[in-house]
Amino acid sequence: MSEAIELRKPYLLFLGSADSAINAKTAAGVAHWRPEHCRAQLRLDDKTVDLGFPDMSVGEAAAAGCATFLIGLAPVGAVLPDSWLALCVAALEAGMDIASGLHVRLGAIPALAEAARKSGGRILDVREPPPGLPCGTGDRRSGKRLLTVGTDCCVGKMFSALAIDAEIRKRGVKSTFRATGQTGILIQGSGLAIDAVVSDFLSGAVEVLAPANDPDHWDVIEGQGSLYHPAYAAVSLGLLHGAQADALVLCHELGRTAIDGNYQDFPIPPLEEVIALNLQVARRTNRNAALLGLSVNSSNLGAAAATAAMAELEDTLGVPVIDPVRTGAAKLVDELNT
Amino acid sequence: MSEAIELRKPYLLFLGSADSAINAKTAAGVAHWRPEHCRAQLRLDDKTVDLGFPDMSVGEAAAAGCATFLIGLAPVGAVLPDSWLALCVAALEAGMDIASGLHVRLGAIPALAEAARKSGGRILDVREPPPGLPCGTGDRRSGKRLLTVGTDCCVGKMFSALAIDAEIRKRGVKSTFRATGQTGILIQGSGLAIDAVVSDFLSGAVEVLAPANDPDHWDVIEGQGSLYHPAYAAVSLGLLHGAQADALVLCHELGRTAIDGNYQDFPIPPLEEVIALNLQVARRTNRNAALLGLSVNSSNLGAAAATAAMAELEDTLGVPVIDPVRTGAAKLVDELNT
Numbered sequence: 001m002s003e004a005i006e007l008r009k010p011y012l013l014f015l016g017s018a019d020s021a022i023n024a025k026t027a028a029g030v031a032h033w034r035p036e037h038c039r040a041q042l043r044l045d046d047k048t049v050d051l052g053f054p055d056m057s058v059g060e061a062a063a064a065g066c067a068t069f070l071i072g073l074a075p076v077g078a079v080l081p082d083s084w085l086a087l088c089v090a091a092l093e094a095g096m097d098i099a100s101g102l103h104v105r106l107g108a109i110p111a112l113a114e115a116a117r118k119s120g121g122r123i124l125d126v127r128e129p130p131p132g133l134p135c136g137t138g139d140r141r142s143g144k145r146l147l148t149v150g151t152d153c154c155v156g157k158m159f160s161a162l163a164i165d166a167e168i169r170k171r172g173v174k175s176t177f178r179a180t181g182q183t184g185i186l187i188q189g190s191g192l193a194i195d196a197v198v199s200d201f202l203s204g205a206v207e208v209l210a211p212a213n214d215p216d217h218w219d220v221i222e223g224q225g226s227l228y229h230p231a232y233a234a235v236s237l238g239l240l241h242g243a244q245a246d247a248l249v250l251c252h253e254l255g256r257t258a259i260d261g262n263y264q265d266f267p268i269p270p271l272e273e274v275i276a277l278n279l280q281v282a283r284r285t286n287r288n289a290a291l292l293g294l295s296v297n298s299s300n301l302g303a304a305a306a307t308a309a310m311a312e313l314e315d316t317l318g319v320p321v322i323d324p325v326r327t328g329a330a331k332l333v334d335e336l337n338t
Numbered sequence: 339m340s341e342a343i344e345l346r347k348p349y350l351l352f353l354g355s356a357d358s359a360i361n362a363k364t365a366a367g368v369a370h371w372r373p374e375h376c377r378a379q380l381r382l383d384d385k386t387v388d389l390g391f392p393d394m395s396v397g398e399a400a401a402a403g404c405a406t407f408l409i410g411l412a413p414v415g416a417v418l419p420d421s422w423l424a425l426c427v428a429a430l431e432a433g434m435d436i437a438s439g440l441h442v443r444l445g446a447i448p449a450l451a452e453a454a455r456k457s458g459g460r461i462l463d464v465r466e467p468p469p470g471l472p473c474g475t476g477d478r479r480s481g482k483r484l485l486t487v488g489t490d491c492c493v494g495k496m497f498s499a500l501a502i503d504a505e506i507r508k509r510g511v512k513s514t515f516r517a518t519g520q521t522g523i524l525i526q527g528s529g530l531a532i533d534a535v536v537s538d539f540l541s542g543a544v545e546v547l548a549p550a551n552d553p554d555h556w557d558v559i560e561g562q563g564s565l566y567h568p569a570y571a572a573v574s575l576g577l578l579h580g581a582q583a584d585a586l587v588l589c590h591e592l593g594r595t596a597i598d599g600n601y602q603d604f605p606i607p608p609l610e611e612v613i614a615l616n617l618q619v620a621r622r623t624n625r626n627a628a629l630l631g632l633s634v635n636s637s638n639l640g641a642a643a644a645t646a647a648m649a650e651l652e653d654t655l656g657v658p659v660i661d662p663v664r665t666g667a668a669k670l671v672d673e674l675n676t
Contacts, residue, residue, distance in 0.1 A: 138568030138601055195538040202537055202572045230476030230579050230623050234540045237565075238572035263476055266622070280615070284604070285568050 002132040004209050005124055007099050007189040008067035010039035012058070013051060014087065017044040018073045024049055026101060027072020029187045033162050037189060039066050044083065058087060062094035068124075070186060071100045080104055089115045097122040101182030126185040129197045129205060136203030136242055138285055143213030146292065146336075147245035148223040149278045151252045151268045152259050153232065156324065157223040158184045160251050160295035163324035165220040167333040175218040178210045180239065184222045194224055195235050202235065206242025218336075221245070227277055229259055230266055237281060244285045247292040248278055249332060254309055255300045271317065293320040293332045340470040342547050343462055345437050345527040346405035348377035350396070351389060352425065355382040356411045362387055364439060365410020367525045371500050375527060377404050382421065396425060400432035406462075408524060409438045418442055427453045435460040439520030464523040467535045467543065474541030474580055476623055481551030484630065484674075485583035486561040487616045489590045489606045490597050491570065494662065495561040496522045498589050498633035501662035503558040505671040512555040516548045518577065522560045532562055533573050540573065544580025556674075559583070565615055567597055568604055575619060582623045585630040586616055587670060592647055593638045609655065631658040631670045 013031065018024035031038055031051045040056035043049075056064060069091035075081055080088075080102070088098050088106065092115040100106045100123070107113060107123040116123050146164060148157040161177055162184075168175035177184070179191025197205045210219040221243050225232030252271065259266040268274070275291055282289035294313060298306035303326070310321040320331045351369065356362035369376055369389045378394035381387075394402060407429035413419055418426075418440070426436050426444065430453040438444045438461070445451060445461040454461050484502065486495040499515055500522075506513035515522070517529025535543045548557040559581050563570030590609065597604040606612070613629055620627035632651060636644035641664070648659040658669045 136569035138604060140603075195536075197537055198533075199535055199537050199540055199573045199576065200533040200570060203569050227575075227619075228622060231474035231541050232538060233579055233619075233622075234572040234576035235537045237575045238537065241568050241571055266476060277618070281565075281571070284566060284571075 002130050002134065002208050004190050004192045005126055005130065005185060007070070007124060007186070008097055009037045009189060010066055011037055011068045011070040012056060012061035012066040012091070012096065013038055013041045013053060013070055013072045015041055015043045015048050015051065016073050016075070016084065017048050019047055019049060021049050021051070024051070024073040026183055026186050027051060027070070029183055030070065030072065033166070033187045034189065039064055042087070058090045058094050058096075062096060066096060068097045068099050071098070071102065074102060078104060080106070080109065085109070085111060088112055092116050092119045092121040095119060095121065097124060099124045099126060099186060101126050101186050103127070126191070127182050127193045127196055129193050133197060133201040133208060134204040135201060136207055138203075138241070141207070141212035141244065142215050143217045143219060145210055145219045145221060145243050145245045146247040146249065147221045147239060147243040147282070148249045148251050148295065149236065149240070150223055150226045151228065151250070151271070151274055152226050152256060153229060154260060155251045155253045155256070156295060156297045157251045160249060160324050160329070161220045161222045162187065163329040164249065164332060167329040168218055168220070168336070171333065173218065174214060174216060175220055178219050178221040180209065180222045180224050194239060195232070199234065202238025203242035206239055210243060223251070226259070227281070228266065228269060228274065230263060240278065240282045241285050245282055245289055246286060247290060247336065248282055249292050249295050250275055250278065251295045253297040253300070254306070271313070275317070291319055292335055293322065295329070295332065296321060296323050298323045298326060340468045340472065340546050342528050342530045343464055343468065343523060345408070345462060345524070346435055347375045347527060348404055349375055349406045349408040350394060350399035350404040350429070350434065351376055351379045351391060351408055351410045353379055353381045353386050353389065354411050354413070354422065355386050357385055357387060359387050359389070362389070362411040364521055364524050365389060365408070367521055368408065368410065371504070371525045372527065377402055380425070396428040396432050400434060404434060406435045406437050409436070409440065412440060416442060418444070418447065423447070423449060426450055430454050430457045430459040433457060433459065435462060437462045437464060437524060439464050439524050441465070464520050464529070465531045465534055467531050471535060471539040471546060472542040473539060474545055476579070479545070479550035479582065480553050481555045481557060483548055483557045483559060483581050483583045484585040484587060485559045485577060485581040485620075486587045486589050486633065487574065487578070488561055488564045488588070489566065489609070489612055490564050490594060491567060492598060493591045493594070494589045494633060494635045498587060498662050498667070499558045499560045500525065501667040502587065502670060505667040506556055506558070506674070509671065512552060514555070514557050516557050516559040518547065518560045518562050532577060533570070537572065540576025541580035544577055548581060561589070564597075565619070566604065566607060566612065568601060578616065578620045579623050583620055583627055584624060585628060585674065586620055587630050587633050588613055588616065589633045591635040591638070592644070609651070613655070629657055630673055631660065633667070633670065634659060634661050636661045636664060
């Protein structure tokens with residue numbers, strides 16, 4: 001039986017020489033959402049951003065119990081710098097695993113593969129899905145599930161899911177964030193890169209990622225893409241069918257009118273239409289699927305304009321609207337049948 | 339730039355010891371739809387089905403110019419029989435390529451890989467998509483495209499597409515059948531196994547499979563799955579977005595009321611609903627997408643009942659309905675803007 005990736009904790013966060021948290025986005029995400037999994041940081045020089053953990057060398061971190069060397073940033077350019085490679089080898093030799101969300105597959109670099117073979121450490125390239133994924137069954141399974149869906153890519157589906165999961169757990173209700181992309185997987189320490197799964201196994205992969213659970217347990221599943229994205233809609237549909245979500249949260253960037261990037265010919269349809277299509281296909285595998293509310297990114301607007309725009313959406317659509325950065329997720333979780 | 343698989347012609351059809359055309363389904367399909375590509379057949383004994391081509395050994399076929407040894411049936415069990423393996427090696431040594439739609443990857447069998455390396459022959463495992471597929475662009479491209487869509491798997495999407503393509507060409511209009519599954523690829527001699535493509539590249543793979551073409555040229559694209567299939571809907575959506583189809587043909591088995599196999603809890607919705615959803619998503623990448631008509635499999639009904647059922651569907655839905663086996667595809671092609 002195939003299983004989602006699982007990182008060993010705690011981590012040594014590798015920050016390279018990133019001069020800001022933005023440039024060590026992955027590490028900053030892990031530090032923000034899962035500080036309890038981070039024991040130390042490794043910075044290449046004094047100008048490197050400080051995420052607030054003890055600075056340690058690889059050897060010190062291993063002695064302090066760090067189990068995974070987590071690469072918390074992308075290199076400039078596609079190639080792994082020699083200095084990073086040497087640290088990865090040292091981490092493996094010190095008994096740690098390596099976790100990476102980089103495009104370049106570390107497991108395919110001979111020096112690293114050899115070091116891992118010798119040490120028994122694992123190289124977790126989290127963009128690679130596990131082997132042996134099954135086809136979807138569509139069988140109803142226990143537990144409750146929430147899926148974030150979007151009007152486009154990069155509209156806050158991961159952030160919203162993390163915020164909702166945190167809010168549910170804060171209330172003493174069982175919840176697990178289920179990551180479907182490399183950043184989410186490194187934050188959560190487990191998950192499955194859904195867009196790298198072979199098409200036939202998409203829904204099956206979601207069934208593996210978010211399996212049957214306690215009746216009062218929530219899986220909060222990170223969505224990907226959009227049913228309206230001309231390149232990535234299939235991924236979104238596989239997620240919708242595999243998730244059997246009870247609750248959908250639509251994520252949207254206020255003011256975005258077309259699909260981002262080279263897709264400006266593709267307008268974002270009226271939100272009512274987006275909601276209707278997402279519910280229609282979600283109900284194929286869970287007839288009770290319902291829209292919980294919207295989670296918007298209002299960072300293009302000032303505070304007053306954002307509040308007004310969200311109130312207007314609430315009036316029009318009849319569901320709560322949050323911006324997880326500005327308002328938190330409480331208003332959505334209030335509506336959950338937890 | 340990635341390209342679809344392309345077989346060299348003509349073929350030596352390998353029929354094993356299949357005692358009926360049904361048991362050599364792939365070879366029978368190639369022989370039926372593309373007899374001009376078949377020069378010879380190889381049968382393991384006298385009881386093997388005769389598809390009407392000259393019987394030749396591997397050596398005779400190579401001397402007669404056969405360029406590809408096409409495996410026209412699946413073995414009983416998952417393993418390639420030793421006798422088949424020996425013939426494949428001999429075919430490679432004789433200068434032929436091997437083409438296979440089997441689950442087992444022939445290219446991964448050391449004896450075959452070695453023989454191919456020595457001879458320079460190719461082992462074409464047509465279930466494997468080519469490397470380097472791009473993400474979809476959604477850019478409008480020239481040429482006309484027709485896509486068969488379905489209420490379920492195995493309702494005639496390949497057969498209908500082949501019949502429609504043949505009917506268009508019969509009228510002197512340019513058309514190409516674009517295969518998306520292993521049987522279709524072996525029949526056409528080219529194509530791309532879409533369900534084996536990594537999800538992120540689904541729409542892009544369809545753009546590669548059916549690229550820009552002459553304005554008066556039709557690509558007739560073999561559909562896969564169904565938007566209503568709980569395991570495979572993502573593949574169908576990737577096809578719909580990537581195809582930018584001008585014309586959709588909905589394929590359906592008369593009398594089938596639920597998704598086949600272990601999916602009996604999933605009813606096939608009213609055809610009006612199926613049509614509406616397929617058109618809605620198809621229009622995301624081609625706003626002029628329209629339903630050309632239906633292609634049904636009426637083999638569960640007698641001739642009179644089938645005729646009556648098809649007439650009723652035409653009345654209800656307002657589009658022509660064919661059964662490609664009973665009626666041919668002329669009635670659909672009559673409606674095409676060719």
